[in-house]
Every structure is written in structure tokens, then in C-alpha cells.
Amino acid sequence: MEVIHDIAAFPNLKHAVVTSGTFDGVHIGHQKILRRVTERARISGGQSVVITFWPHPRLVLFPEDNNLQLLSTIEERIEQLRAFGIDYLLIIPFTKEFSRLSSRTFISDVLVKTIRTKVLIIGYDHRFGKNREGSFEHLKSRSQQYGFEVEEIPRQDIDDVGVSSTKIRTALESGNIPTANQYLGRPYAFTSVVEEGNKLGRTIGYPTANLALPTAHKLIPANGVYVVWVKLQEERFAGMMNIGTRPTVDGTKLTLEVHILNFSRDIYGQSLTIEFVEQLRLEQKFNGLDALKAQLAKDKEETSRVLGFS
Template identity: 35%
Template sequence: MQINSALDNILTPTAIALGNFDGIHRGHLEVIKPVLDLADAGISKTVVTFDPHPQQYFTGQQRQLLTTYPERAAILSQLGIHQIILLPFDRELVKLSPQEFVDRILVQQLNAKFISVGEDFRFGNQRAGNATDLVTLAADAGIQTRIASLATAGDLRISSSRIRAALLAADLAATRELLGRYYSIVGTVVSGQQIGRSIGFPTANLQYLPEKFLPCQGVYCVRVDTTAAKQLPGVMNIGKRPTVNGINTTVEVHLLDWDGDLYGQQLTVYLHHFLRSEQKFADLNALTSQIQADCETARIFFQT
């Protein structure tokens, strides 16, 4: 899997799924699937997205991502995508008219032969072009375009905004339905304050990318992939650790009935069930008792 922002280093010709794809949720998969279904072995199956996210460009505020770019690469590679192209979302791109976007980006730089977009796709200066316009403009350049219908869950459209709201409400069932998979957090294990180890519950302190969107603070039942093993059950805490006067938000994972050295390893943590909100305890003894209860609850959860 290649992630390219330099357009002179890409694989061409391309079949493109075009959009933002934050989360790679079930709606996004409907846009990506037509590219995956192409039988032409001479075309590079490609996801084209924008960096930074257009909302971040216009607001000037860091946008927290459901899937960071390395996470997207891992998911898309498993699906069968060959490369991700990050179009620099800058003043030059923003000024392009819909016609110029097709001519300069899709034809000249990407050598696109097939394009798939969602029916709500907009492009060009002032978002002047829509999906139907893209079909017409691309056809003039000999490019076939497929418009994917909006996917729904219940009566509402599946969207990244709905997933964020579900994560902030600790509704992991809704999150999984919208994503089509468990929400995950990827991080590298770094040294912490060793408080967990001192009370008999050693934790792996995860250093995650700062743009990663975190769900509501609290304690979760999780499964964890490590370098050596996959799907180990555990308990994760996201929060500021008020009992020990913590200041910064941390993500810490305790693996159930497991012992070993995880320092420096990359872990992927899958959120299965929300146990409780973070709270401040009177002392470490009270905290230890609650962690023990959380671990027992997690064992029962994973056994059922």
C-alpha cells in the first residue's frame, strides 16, 4: 500500500474512489466497492482523498479523525486498494473550477479511467460541481463515473458525524453498526508512571496520533492485537486519572490474565463494550477494588 501526496510518484492509470473517507464506514464502502470490483489488472485501484480535511482548511481548527491515514492504509490494503493519494487541499486546489479539477487533477495528473463518488459529492470552487456534473465532465474526457447511493442505518444516513456522536455517547453498538466493524485505537506502548503495576494491574500506556478521535472518557472492555498475539481480552481506560491527580488524557490498557513486555510495540485496541464513566476514588485501595471488579466484569462479558 502506497500513501502519496506527491503526484509524480503514483501508479497510473487509476480507478478512483473519490471523497473524504474519514472512518471508512459502510457508506464509504459503497463508494469504494465499484473500484474493487473492476477486473482490469492494468489499472491501479486507488482511493483519492484530501489533506487536510476540507473542514480543517476552512475553519483553521485541527479536525480529529476517526481513522488516521496509517489506519486508513491498513483497512484499505486489506480490502484490496493499491494506493491512497492525498490531494493537498490548499488555495490552489480550492480555486479550481469543476472543469479545471477534472482536466488538471483527474485527467492530467491521475490518468483516471474510472471514478466512483457518493451522490452527495461536491467539488470545484465554492463547491460548484455535484456528482451529476462530474459524470458529464468526466465522460467528455472518456472517463466512466459511478455514483453510489447514500447508505442508511434506520431512517438516517450513515455519516462520520453520526459515528462521532455515538462514540461520545458510549453507544458502541450503534458505532459498530455504522462502521461495519469495531472502532479501534492504534498506538505505541510507551513508559508511564507505573501506577498500575504498583497496585497489581500493569497497563500499557498508548501513545496515539494527536489527530485521533477519542470516544467518551471511561472504562471499556476491549480486545487487543499485539505484535505477537491477536484478540487478547483486556480493559482500557481513557481519561485523566483523577484519583492520582492526572492532568493529560491517557489511553491505558490492561490485558487480562497476561504478562509480558509490550514496550515499543504497536497495539490495535478494539472497543467492544463500555463499562463505566471515569471517576475519582478516595484512595488507591478503592481504585484497586474497582479495577478488580472491572476486570471480572470484562471476563464475564467475553465469556458470554
Template identity: 40%
Template sequence: MWVTSSLTTALSPAKVALGNFDGVHLGHQAVIGEILHDAPQRDFSLSQVRGEGAESELSPRLSGDRDDRIYATVISFNPHPQEFFTGTARSLLTPVHEKVDLLRSLGVEQLVLLPFTRELARLTPEAFVSEILQRHLQTQRVSVGENFHFGRNRSGNSARLRQIAQDYHMETSIAGLQYLEGHRISSSTIRQALTEGEVERANRLLGRPYQLQGTVELGQQLGRTLGFPTANLKLPQDKFLPRWGVYSAWVQLDDGSKVPAVMNLGSRPTVAGDRPTVEVHLLDWQGDLYNRSLTVHLMTYLRPEQQFPGLDALKAQIHQDCQTARSHLQTLP
């Protein structure tokens, strides 16, 4: 997938899904799906994401030099507009690298991460369509959600977008609000579910398990002395963390294999932890994980974090957590 933060290096013409898409949940996928229908296939195997908000390091290699090619494109914003206007750092369900992986898996060919600047915020809805969609991307089709707003002071909505797009002969698709089990699918609903430890509900709204991606770093190695060695995961600073406590999980290693696991998120009060940590114990697995990349797929919230009277009580509880986790991890997600 071609990733760029500059409109001058964006590929065109394009079919565009427009939005923040934090979480890439089922509602977002309904919007994105409208630009994937009949999208020509490309070979972007040479592309490498160089960093958050940066262009891919190498140009895409097309699978065929076709005059009618239209790139399936997602336009998102960096930083999140809410962070720009409030001046407060915002944690994300899907930091940039996670979003790239998820969009690529859906079949998106290009991600344009527009820098959300004061100049961009000042654009009227008409100027946004004219400058961004028409002039730079030669947009043939644009897809948004029913509740989408854009332009100066959020003055444009999905209906206004359709009106403006008609002047440029752009097709417009407006995806209705998506519901599951009577609840609207939204990033805020997913955040609330994760905050309350309702990871199974969050997973249903996402359409996949909520995940934590990071690199294993050296910890205090206390788990090893208790007979339960753990991998300490270093996460992106802007990653949204669910409720502190113990989870059953599937861990995907950097070789693609998946291993059942127990994860603890918290400050480890029994051993006087001084900062939040993510510790993962892989069940029935041995090996060196230092400096390796792991993806933890959260499945079930087992219990809150708690303080024990001593290490023996902690060890007994970890053993029980492992047994409980096994009962929840009978099949791969």
C-alpha cells in the same frame, strides 16, 4: 499499496474512488467497492509508507507487465478540507496510517493524498476533472457518494461530475446514501455515537470495532502496584477520542495475536492525573510491552470515569471492571 502525495508519481491509468473517507465506514466501502470489481492483482510488498502525506519509499513491483492494468485508486485530501477552511485542527477517526492499513485490507492498490492547498480549492469542477482525473491519472472510472461535492466553493456535485466525466469517456458510479437501523451511515454519526459512549452502535456503522493504534510508553506504573499492570498508549495527536471512561476491548499485539483487555481513557482523578491517558490492562497476559505497537479494538463502554475515596476502592472497582469485561469478551471480533 502505493501511497503518494504527488500526482507526478501516481500510477495510471486508474479507477478512482474520490472522497475524504475519514473512518472508512460502511458507506465509504460502498463507494470504494465500485473500483475494486475485477481489479488486477498487484504485488506491492516492497512499498513502505514513509510518513503522513509522503510518497512510499520504494516503487511498486507489478505481478505482471500487463498493458491493460488499471490501478484501484483512492484519492483523499490532506489536510481535511474542513481543517483547511476553518484553520482549526481536526481530529480524525482514521489518521493517515490507519487509513492506509484499512484501504490496503480492502484491496485498494494506490492511495493519492492530495495536498489540500489554496490552488486546489480554487479549481473549478471542470478543471478538477481535467487536471486531476484525466491528465494525471488517466481515470477510466470514478466512484463517489451521492452527497459528494467538489470544486471551487463546492460548486460541483455528483451529478455534475457525471456530466463532465462523459466528455472524457469516464465511467461514473454514484453510490446512494447508506443506512443502518434507520440511521444514515456517516462520519459525523459515528463521532456522535463515540462521544456518547455508544461504541457498539459506532462499531456497527463502521463495520468493525473502533480502534486506537499507538506505541506503549513508560507511565507512572501505579497499576502494577495495585496488581493490575497497564500499558500506557501513545496515540497520534490527531486521533479522535471517544467518551472518557472504561471499555472492554480486544488488544492486537504486534505479533498478530489478540488478548482480552480493559481500557481506561481519561485523566485518572483518583490519583490526580494531570493529562488524558489511555491505559490498557491485558487480562491473563504477562510480558514486556514497552515500545511495542498495539491496536485496541473497543467493544463495550462499561462505565464513566469516576473518582474514588482511595486506592482500595479503586482496586476493587478495577477488579469488577475486569470481571465485567470478561463477560463481554467471550468471542473474538
């Protein structure tokens, strides 16, 4: 997949099959559209193209809203789209100026002149251009004028999977990992760097890798203890993760700590990808480190059971 950040650098394609959207999370609803795009491109001998935007439009249009939590960073989104065999990804910088483009200007300048679109595939509720004025009906009625075919993914096809980015965020914010993963079609994950911690875990037999908080606006699941897979470069390990403030030791700030089962390497400064499987329990305050250690033993046993090791 060729990733293009500059509209002016977009190549001259003979038969571009295109879709457009923010694609936050690239969930199973998005995946229906992506599969149709690649299918149409394959049938026609053309090229599949995805147009997306960064930063997320809401971060630009509503900068005072600090509550927006994203399912994927732009780097994650690129890799998620790459997995579907897309040929070209055009990332358009989303600015206030760009947001004022009318739908007709977007169609003429981007879809027609830049990409030379031959087929445009959109979800049934997709809108674009200033004030979301562009619609399937508008495109369909002017398809001959614009010189490309318009295909809409039917409402039933999208509604049948019952998924939206909002539903996934809600599931993660309540610790409902299986529902989020079902809607995503893969485990929810984030990547972060291992930092120096206070090394308390190793004193009770459960050393942890302390992770830096992910980039701003990347959603962190609800506080609690989780069964996770831990990816270190090409290796994958079982783990249990705590998200919270560590109330047993009177902690006050949010920390991300993962205990990797049967692991003893020094990995400070390295990146780990955490894939969430299930929430074991909510974070709680224990009556001292001995009580915490006893609970961690139970958590480890349950983690092994969930991941199929016992």
C-alpha cells in the same frame, strides 16, 4: 495496493475505475462505494483507483478550529483502503492553493490528464472543486467531453445504512462503542506507544501499560472504562482500558491506561493497537485505593464475560 503521493508519478493506466473523497474512518457507507469500484474494475479488466487528500481539508481551510476529531490517521486510512483490494491510492497534499482549483481544472488536470479515468464512481452527495461546485449533474452532462463514464451510488443505497462520519464521532464521544463499531464495520481503534508511568497499578495488582496520547486530531472516546482487545505485533490479548484523569489519586491530566489480562511482559517503547468493544462504566472517584481495587476486580470479571472468557 500502490500508494502514490506525487501526482506526477502516477502510472499510465489503461482502464482506471476511480472514486474520490476524504474517506475518514472508511465506514460502511464508504465501503459500498469501494466495493463497487473494485467490482467495476474487475468486470472491465481495469484498475481500481482511490483519490484521497491529506491533511484533512478542514484542517487546512479552518486551522483555527481545534475541535476537529478524525476517525483515522492517514496511516490507518491507507491500511483500511488496502483491505478492500484497491489497486492504486493517490494521496493528494491538500493545501489552500489546491482548494482553489475549480471543478473543471480538477477534472481536466487530475481525472483526465493524470489518471486517464474511464469510469468515475461517486456517492450521491459528493462534491469537489472550489466551493464544492462540482456535482454529479455537471459530470453527467459533460461525460462525453471528458471521456469517461460517471456512475452515482444512489441516495437510497447510502441512506439505507444510515451512517456518516459525524454519527460515528458522536457515538464515540458519548461512549457508545457498539453503535460506532456497527457503522464502521469493525472495532474502532487507535495505535500508540507504551510510556513509563507511575507504576501505581501494580501496587494494587492491576499493572497497566500507559499509552502516549495519539497524534493530534485523532478521536479518543469519552472518558471511562472500556472492554478492549490489545494487539501487540501479531498477538491479541484481552484488556480493560481507562481513559480519564484518575480522580481517585487526584490526577489532573488525561491519561490512557490499559490493563492486559494475564500478561506480565516488559513492553515499554512498543506500539499497541487498542480495539474498543464496549464501555463498562464512566470514570469515577473512589474512596481510596482499596475501593478502586474492589471495583477493578468487578471490571475484570465483566471484561472476561463480554469477551467470552467466562
